[in-house]
Amino acid sequence: MAPKNLAEVPAEEVAAFVKSFDNILFDCDGVLLLGEDIIPGVKDSVNSMKEMGKEIKLITNNSFRTTREWNEIFEDVELEFTSHDVIFPTKAVIHYLQAKKFNKKAFVLGQPAMVEELKEYGIGVYDYKDCPKLKHVSDLEDYIGDDLSIGAVIVDLDFNLTYPKLMKAATILKRPDVHFIFCATDKTAPFGENYKIIGSYFIGETLEMITGRKPVILGKPSVTYNNFVKKNYKKIDPARTLFVGDSLMTDMLFATKCNYQKLLVLTGTTSYETMMSCSKEVSPKYYLRSLGDLHKLLN
Structure with missing residues (x-):
């Protein structure tokens, strides 16, 4: 089945999808950030999820920042995360x-x-x-x-x-x-x-x-990397966890290997055409043009 645009499905289906997970694992680059800039609407979407009681953590392959620099970038873009909320290689x-x-x-x-x-x-x-x-x-x-x-x-x-x-x-x-x-x-x-x-x-x-x-x-899509994730975030139940990423062969494959639910956004490395022709193994059930669109569906 081809991925469905979450922004175009009935409101009842959106509500059922949101109720199906308690935890969210976000990739960072291409999902929350582009370089040092936050993607428009992302802050509102993240805050909406938090207000609904979702537990949010960040799982990235980006080792370009130290712990101190992760704290600085979150402060700069006004996202309420700290380095304790992010796993990087x-x-x-x-x-x-x-x-x-x-x-x-x-x-x-x-x-x-x-x-x-x-x-x-x-x-x-x-x-x-x-x-x-x-x-x-x-x-x-x-x-x-x-x-x-x-x-x-x-x-x-x-x-x-x-x-x-x-x-x-x-x-x-x-x-x-x-x-x-x-x-x-x-x-x-x-x-x-x-x-x-x-x-x-x-x-x-x-x-x-x-x-x-x-x-x-020790990076996505390795299950060894996920073992480290689970040691740090012990509350994670894969069946009740949503992974949100922008890459098919790292993020979506990681989610498949780890039995997480999947949501792909098209603000990073994956084009619409590539997503629509990808293999079943990495294909998400839902996608969004941008994570910034999510808060509009919830409000």
């Missing part, structure tokens, strides 16, 4: 490594926010010094060697990724005892209203192919 990575009693350094292909957060929680991070412009393959040798002080390679979206840095990660991963952790698996991510950025999926996929290693995935 860096939190899951920290929990994973602490549970492993990790005592080496991590080699991070990711943004400075991730590095800062790892250090804040006592996890050492290898300080990679990138090489100058190289003219020949032999010039790589001094920059891609192994270092036995490194015990984990963490892969996320790295805006400063270079070929030598990627090669060093591959070299380190030849050791089977090195933890291989992959965070966000998105192929694209929304950035502002006019374009999408290339996601970290291709970085992790490249390392998988050239090393033959399978990573632990």
Whole structure:
């Protein structure tokens, strides 16, 4: 059955849908926010859900912000959330490594926010010094060697990724005892209203192919990531939980794997045409052009 626009179904069907869940898990980018800006109408929709007694948490693949920066963005856009309400991959990575009693350094292909957060929680991070412009393959040798002080390679979206840095990660991963952790698996991510950025999926996929290693995935759509979500939000009953996202292959697939109800919004990475032709596995029952439309249906 094709997804139905929630804004066009009878009021009785909207009411039945809203009554079918107690908890809501929102993705952030492309659902609540575009870059640093809140999507029009989102604040009213979130507040309407809270007024109805819905428990709301945020589940994102975005590790571009530290805990402090998440608090700042919520304050800036006047959403009544704190960093305690949001799960992002860096939190899951920290929990994973602490549970492993990790005592080496991590080699991070990711943004400075991730590095800062790892250090804040006592996890050492290898300080990679990138090489100058190289003219020949032999010039790589001094920059891609192994270092036995490194015990984990963490892969996320790295805006400063270079070929030598990627090669060093591959070299380190030849050791089977090195933890291989992959965070966000998105192929694209929304950035502002006019374009999408290339996601970290291709970085992790490249390392998988050239090393033959399978990573632990601590981001959507991984069930391992959901296990961390459940440890933090113990009230969640999947059958009574709605997941709201903008991506088919991360958000909707995550919801399918975790047995959550699904609502797709079209303000992020997914177009109407793509949604209407997607597989049953990732297809939502309902969609909205924007989460900002939801409060209009409830009032």
